[in-house]
Amino acid sequence: TKYKEGMKKSRQTFSGKINDLIARYRKVDEDFFEELEEVLISADVGVTTVMDLVEELKMEVKRQNIKDTKDIKEVISEKLVEIYYGDDDEKIEGLKLDEEDLSVILVVGVNGAGKTTSIGKLANQLKSQGKKVVLAAGDTFRAGAIEQLEVWGERAGVDVIKQGAGSDPAAVIFDGIKSAKAKNADVLICDTAGRLQNKINLMNELSKVKRVIEREVPNAPHEVLLVLDATTGQNALNQAKTFSEATNVSGIVLTKLDGTAKGGIVLAIRKELNIPVKYVGLGEKIDDLQEFNAHAFVYGLFA
Numbered sequence: 001t002k003y004k005e006g007m008k009k010s011r012q013t014f015s016g017k018i019n020d021l022i023a024r025y026r027k028v029d030e031d032f033f034e035e036l037e038e039v040l041i042s043a044d045v046g047v048t049t050v051m052d053l054v055e056e057l058k059m060e061v062k063r064q065n066i067k068d069t070k071d072i073k074e075v076i077s078e079k080l081v082e083i084y085y086g087d088d089d090e091k092i093e094g095l096k097l098d099e100e101d102l103s104v105i106l107v108v109g110v111n112g113a114g115k116t117t118s119i120g121k122l123a124n125q126l127k128s129q130g131k132k133v134v135l136a137a138g139d140t141f142r143a144g145a146i147e148q149l150e151v152w153g154e155r156a157g158v159d160v161i162k163q164g165a166g167s168d169p170a171a172v173i174f175d176g177i178k179s180a181k182a183k184n185a186d187v188l189i190c191d192t193a194g195r196l197q198n199k200i201n202l203m204n205e206l207s208k209v210k211r212v213i214e215r216e217v218p219n220a221p222h223e224v225l226l227v228l229d230a231t232t233g234q235n236a237l238n239q240a241k242t243f244s245e246a247t248n249v250s251g252i253v254l255t256k257l258d259g260t261a262k263g264g265i266v267l268a269i270r271k272e273l274n275i276p277v278k279y280v281g282l283g284e285k286i287d288d289l290q291e292f293n294a295h296a297f298v299y300g301l302f303a
């Protein structure tokens, strides 16, 4: 129901529009498909994905001999889920953590995307699963970033390892690893800077942080999560490309899905970048983070 609530806005416009379309057309014809295309594109599904989807829908409609638009909703839902998972049916969901030893999660993304908030939410969630979590304040650049992470650490009830503002992020992460090991922690979550104005500099910094993690912990980082703001559309896709080049992103945390009609970006990310969405942010509070599930997501749209 939280999912449903959070998705209200997306539903109101995305599926609301589809529902409206279905009510207005009744009969499945060319005009119906054309308007459906527009609705999907306006939801940020991505133009090529929409074209493919509508082609497939047309074939399916023929195959099943569907004449009435009310019978097409189920087919649309099925196709959207299919698009998300692709042909190989690999349902990559949840975090891949080491259950025996220390796991390291590196969190990257531009300022304002919701990185700090998501780290706090994730720490809280992992802790409630019985894991011992430590945070490392690797954004030493943005004013207030360290303090903000400390606030979230307090809310979640986990320790935050930090140094002063302006210190070397790689050194902070190194400290974080040492401390997490000493505390026998299960998961270390590393915050990083997000100043995209100086892209090359930031990417070098992230690579260095990643090298330290790789050197200090076997098989780490276990996850590199890129935090993206769902409301930024195409921009989010571009950011994903930039960060992928520097850090080998293993999963996306898609934030602010509660505040947008553009939930289709989930499909665009999966389709165009082939990176799984692992979590979605559905609000500003500590428990407003949901593990992503494509089936629940799509059927939530039409609920």
Ligand code: GDP
Binding pocket: 109, 110, 111, 112, 113, 114, 115, 116, 117, 118, 194, 254, 255, 256, 257, 258, 259, 280, 281, 282, 283, 284, 288
């Ligand atoms: P950072 O600069 O990437 O660390 O971003 P912050 O974590 O400081 O978040 C920026 C703003 O986005 C804050 O006002 C957060 O409350 C807000 N925010 C983060 N995640 C979500 C979300 O899932 N939904 C909503 N509505 N707001 C969010």
